[in-house]
Amino acid sequence: MPSKKNATPANPAPAVEDPDAPPPPDPVPPVQVLYCAVCTFPPEYCEFGASLTRCKEWLKEEHPDLYDKYYSEDALTAKLGTLSVEAQSKLEKDTAKKEAKAEAKADAALKKKMASQVTIKRIERNKRKHVTSIHGLEAFGIDLKKAAKQFSSKFATGSSVTKNPQGLEEIVVQGDVSDEIVEMIEAGVGVLKGIPADNVEVVEEKKKKGAE
Amino acid sequence: MFKKFSPTTDIAGHTPVKTSIQRGIRAGILSQWKIEPETLEAIWPKKEGLVLVKCREHISIYTVHNEPLLFQHFDGPYYPTLQLLHKYPYILPMVKVDRGAIRFLLAGAHMMCPGLTSVGGYLPPADASLPAGTPVAIHAEGKDNAVGIGITKLGTEEMRKVNKGVGVELATYLGDDLWALQTL
Numbered sequence: 304m305p306s307k308k309n310a311t312p313a314n315p316a317p318a319v320e321d322p323d324a325p326p327p328p329d330p331v332p333p334v335q336v337l338y339c340a341v342c343t344f345p346p347e348y349c350e351f352g353a354s355l356t357r358c359k360e361w362l363k364e365e366h367p368d369l370y371d372k373y374y375s376e377d378a379l380t381a382k383l384g385t386l387s388v389e390a391q392s393k394l395e396k397d398t399a400k401k402e403a404k405a406e407a408k409a410d411a412a413l414k415k416k417m418a419s420q421v422t423i424k425r426i427e428r429n430k431r432k433h434v435t436s437i438h439g440l441e442a443f444g445i446d447l448k449k450a451a452k453q454f455s456s457k458f459a460t461g462s463s464v465t466k467n468p469q470g471l472e473e474i475v476v477q478g479d480v481s482d483e484i485v486e487m488i489e490a491g492v493g494v495l496k497g498i499p500a501d502n503v504e505v506v507e508e509k510k511k512k513g514a515e
Numbered sequence: 516m517f518k519k520f521s522p523t524t525d526i527a528g529h530t531p532v533k534t535s536i537q538r539g540i541r542a543g544i545l546s547q548w549k550i551e552p553e554t555l556e557a558i559w560p561k562k563e564g565l566v567l568v569k570c571r572e573h574i575s576i577y578t579v580h581n582e583p584l585l586f587q588h589f590d591g592p593y594y595p596t597l598q599l600l601h602k603y604p605y606i607l608p609m610v611k612v613d614r615g616a617i618r619f620l621l622a623g624a625h626m627m628c629p630g631l632t633s634v635g636g637y638l639p640p641a642d643a644s645l646p647a648g649t650p651v652a653i654h655a656e657g658k659d660n661a662v663g664i665g666i667t668k669l670g671t672e673e674m675r676k677v678n679k680g681v682g683v684e685l686a687t688y689l690g691d692d693l694w695a696l697q698t699l
């Protein structure tokens with residue numbers, strides 16, 4: 304690497320103004336706040352979220368000292384603070400309710416995801432040329448642009464994200480690569496993770512003869 | 516402000532902010548927040564362009580490197596995002612709500628005076644009282660980090676005297692849709 308002359312990036316001296324001026328004061332460093340990997344709150348607020356059970360599991364695993372700080376017997380009594388016992392039990396009930404609701408919602412989302420289909424279509428462009436369209440990957444949380452990129456580097460062909468006539472986004476890859484894509488999805492290569500093989504269907508679209 | 520906020524429907528557009536206007540914003544922040552110029556420089560270096568993300572209902576979010584740093588309602592005071600406040604907790608004066616109020620705050624409610632004046636709450640002492648219209652960090656009884664950011668509706672001394680109705684209007688809080696936005 305070429306070395307830069309006078310490389311002092313942290314505190315460039317105010318060269319022209321006043322050579323005797325004291326160096327500029329250092330900025331105050333930011334406080335590093337730990338956030339819960341489950342609910343994104345600082346762990347002290349997990350108890351108000353909708354995923355306390357999973358939050359606690361995470362904290363116990365990753366930061367056992369903090370887990371003790373927030374959830375030990377003593378901590379729980381001290382935490383009550385000025386809150387009455389009734390209000391506290393109301394809060395606990397609320398939390399349980401919220402948690403159940405969030406779980407039901409996650410369940411429904413998962414069911415919906417598991418019911419959605421990925422359609423791989425082999426489309427005939429002319430006698431020997433085909434393109435392959437892949438539709439429905441986004442339902443599995445896959446970034447279409449990244450997937451398209453993965454296809455184009457894997458098959459060394461053009462691959463792009465386009466809108467189909469129904470206005471839904473899909474990936475179009477040049478050439479007939481439908482079988483290979485099915486294999487990639489089954490193997491969960493790269494970004495193509497989490498799609499059950501049963502949810503993948505391959506269809507063929509022949510060139511239309513005449514006007515329809 | 517951000518209880519229900521969706522980037523796809525609530526944003527009108529992104530525009531880079533003119534240098535002259537950036538200077539005004541920087542001066543505004545330095546006069547409104549208790550922040551050292553060099554710290555602000557570390558958060559938002561002068562050579563980095565500020566981007567204005569225009570949102571519905573006259574909300575402006577300002578970002579640096581796509582990361583929301585501050586926001587403003589109409590031409591009111593500048594608020595840091597809660598993430599920024601967590602990093603620099605001293606930049607706004609602090610009030611505290613009692614434990615009973617946390618649940619309501621996290622549902623997006625404005626903070627009533629009794630939740631601030633009770634034993635678990637906190638308002639600055641008389642000689643450091645805050646006038647109405649001051650952005651404040653909202654802390655919570657027994658917690659280290661701020662739970663939200665709001666603006667005083669009454670002076671803090673008045674809150675003590677009246678002790679009913681809304682004392683602090685909530686601007687952003689833990690878990691609202693601004694909190695959920697890491698980048699914009």
Ligand SMILES: [Zn+2]
Pocket residue numbers: 339340341342343344346348349352354358
């Ligand atoms: Zn959590």
